[in-house]
Amino acid sequence: MKICCLGAGYVGGPTMAMIAAKCPDIEVNVVDPNEARIAEWNSDTLPIYEPGLDELVRGSRGKNLFFSTDVDGGIRKADIIFVSVGTPTKKQGIGAGRAADLKYVESAARRIAAIAEGPKIIVEKSTIPVKTAEAIITILRANSKSGQFDVLSNPEFLAEGTAVEDLTCPDRVLIGGEQTPSGLAAIEKLVSVYARWVPRERILTTNLWSSELSKLVANAFLAQRISSINSISALCEATGADVDEVANAIGKDSRIGPKFLKASVGFGGSCFQKDILNLAYLCGHFGLPEVSAYWESVVKINDWQKHRFAARIVRELFNTITGKRIAVLGFAFKKDTNDTRETAAIAVCQDLLAEGAEVVVYDPKVREQEILTDVLGSAKNPNLKIAKSAEEAAAGAHAIAILTEWDAFKTIDYAKLHEGMPKPACIFDGRNILPHRELRKIGFRVFPIGKASGQDG
Numbered sequence: 469m470k471i472c473c474l475g476a477g478y479v480g481g482p483t484m485a486m487i488a489a490k491c492p493d494i495e496v497n498v499v500d501p502n503e504a505r506i507a508e509w510n511s512d513t514l515p516i517y518e519p520g521l522d523e524l525v526r527g528s529r530g531k532n533l534f535f536s537t538d539v540d541g542g543i544r545k546a547d548i549i550f551v552s553v554g555t556p557t558k559k560q561g562i563g564a565g566r567a568a569d570l571k572y573v574e575s576a577a578r579r580i581a582a583i584a585e586g587p588k589i590i591v592e593k594s595t596i597p598v599k600t601a602e603a604i605i606t607i608l609r610a611n612s613k614s615g616q617f618d619v620l621s622n623p624e625f626l627a628e629g630t631a632v633e634d635l636t637c638p639d640r641v642l643i644g645g646e647q648t649p650s651g652l653a654a655i656e657k658l659v660s661v662y663a664r665w666v667p668r669e670r671i672l673t674t675n676l677w678s679s680e681l682s683k684l685v686a687n688a689f690l691a692q693r694i695s696s697i698n699s700i701s702a703l704c705e706a707t708g709a710d711v712d713e714v715a716n717a718i719g720k721d722s723r724i725g726p727k728f729l730k731a732s733v734g735f736g737g738s739c740f741q742k743d744i745l746n747l748a749y750l751c752g753h754f755g756l757p758e759v760s761a762y763w764e765s766v767v768k769i770n771d772w773q774k775h776r777f778a779a780r781i782v783r784e785l786f787n788t789i790t791g792k793r794i795a796v797l798g799f800a801f802k803k804d805t806n807d808t809r810e811t812a813a814i815a816v817c818q819d820l821l822a823e824g825a826e827v828v829v830y831d832p833k834v835r836e837q838e839i840l841t842d843v844l845g846s847a848k849n850p851n852l853k854i855a856k857s858a859e860e861a862a863a864g865a866h867a868i869a870i871l872t873e874w875d876a877f878k879t880i881d882y883a884k885l886h887e888g889m890p891k892p893a894c895i896f897d898g899r900n901i902l903p904h905r906e907l908r909k910i911g912f913r914v915f916p917i918g919k920a921s922g923q924d925g
């Protein structure tokens with residue numbers, strides 16, 4: 469069996485590396501027209517940072533795992549073709565700002581139709597709106613002279629930062645397909661790949677639409693929990709309740725559970741916002757405006773939380789930060805990834821710059837240019853600077869803002885940082901990861917999320 473994956477991104481690269489590792493008899497070709505990205509996959513510095521990924525790729529690369537720009541060649545020889553291309557939010561036209569832009573999915577489908585000879589199984593790995601498979605099937609069948617296609621939905625549930633762990637031991641693998649003899653046979657073929665390492669009871673098979681929709685709904689539910697606890701964090705700050713204590717207390721209820729109840733500066737990442745907006749758009753499209761508004765409010769609370777965090781910095785620094793240096797520690801949207809898409813740090817930095825602050829960012833894994841482009845686009849602003857260490861960022865800063873929960877930030881010598889900062893020196897812990905009581909003993913004014921400013925965390 470030969471597998472091809474269109475798209476060598478955060479999903480295509482790791483998922484295919486896992487299949488190659490678990491199925492040494494299957495040839496896996498990951499193809500992408502992005503030459504720089506493919507060159508990095510073939511080098512010692514992979515384009516994405518994930519714990520355990522280097523070892524995983526090194527184990528199979530050149531044996532049964534290949535990265536190439538030869539998209540047509542990959543399609544031609546494959547039995548199963550995964551489509552793992554981006555599905556960003558549309559920037560213009562109908563549904564702009566909400567609907568998913570399916571141009572990459574459509575062009576992948578057209579390429580497959582043009583090149584493929586003989587029967588192929590096409591697997592939607594990208595997150596797409598429900599009913600997209602219908603469009604893909606129509607394009608494939610209308611444009612192919614000889615091909616015979618089955619389209620499956622197999623959404624990916626990995627989380628960046630724990631991708632290798634999630635792929636090794638997934639909570640579930642979801643495979644949806646047409647409930648026809650040919651569709652059911654295609655489902656079984658894909659099941660047989662995952663069944664090499666995933667227990668059979670964790671491989672769920674459904675119809676196409678349930679599978680497509682489940683991915684959007686899973687992300688909506690996860691993000692909803694974060695927005696729910698973040699909304700409560702504001703009430704905690706106002707009342708003297710402690711959001712971590714509240715989260716712990718409610719999480720002990722087995723009907724609620726403890727996960728995804730950590731208050732923070734706001735969720736980021738390429739998926740949550742885009743998928744909820746897409747879900748909201750779909751609800752509107754299907755005549756359900758109330759459902760649409762309900763889900764959209766999850767994104768609204770998240771935006772509000774990011775701006776609320778920046779506004780708190782301004783307020784606590786005596787209502788002006790013009791000309792004041794602020795050290796931003798962490799830019800990635802979460803720890804253990806270099807991905808900055810939709811990271812809360814973008815909005816916070818932009819708000820601080822708009823107030824005239826000098827913003828100095830340090831992140832252990834994100835490249836300098838990435839930060840500058842994310843915050844400023846093509847504009848220039850000398851007030852945004854990048855530091856090579858937390859110490860460099862904090863030197864002379866009125867405040868430190870923790871925006872990513874990198875473990876390394878917990879072991880910084882904050883007493884030393886304090887010495888080099890104007891007084892009173894402040895810490896805004898946007899992830900609630902630091903020992904607040906000890907920081908107060910050093911002399912910092914500490915402002916965690918969801919705790920009144922005098923409270924210890």
Ligand SMILES: NC(=O)c1ccc[n+]([C@@H]2O[C@H](COP(=O)([O-])OP(=O)(O)OC[C@H]3O[C@@H](n4cnc5c(N)ncnc54)[C@H](O)[C@@H]3O)[C@@H](O)[C@H]2O)c1
Pocket residue numbers: 474475476477478479480499500501502505539552553554555572575576579593594595596624625626627628738739
């Ligand atoms: N990043 C995540 O954590 C995550 C998790 C689950 C699902 N998803 C979904 O998976 C999909 C991919 O996400 P990603 O983060 O890997 O995106 P990405 O932007 O990192 O990678 C997409 C890649 O597809 C390539 N591409 C575009 N058109 C192509 C074509 N016709 N043929 C071959 N390659 C092509 C691009 O060059 C790019 O390298 C999205 O739909 C996303 O919503 C992402």
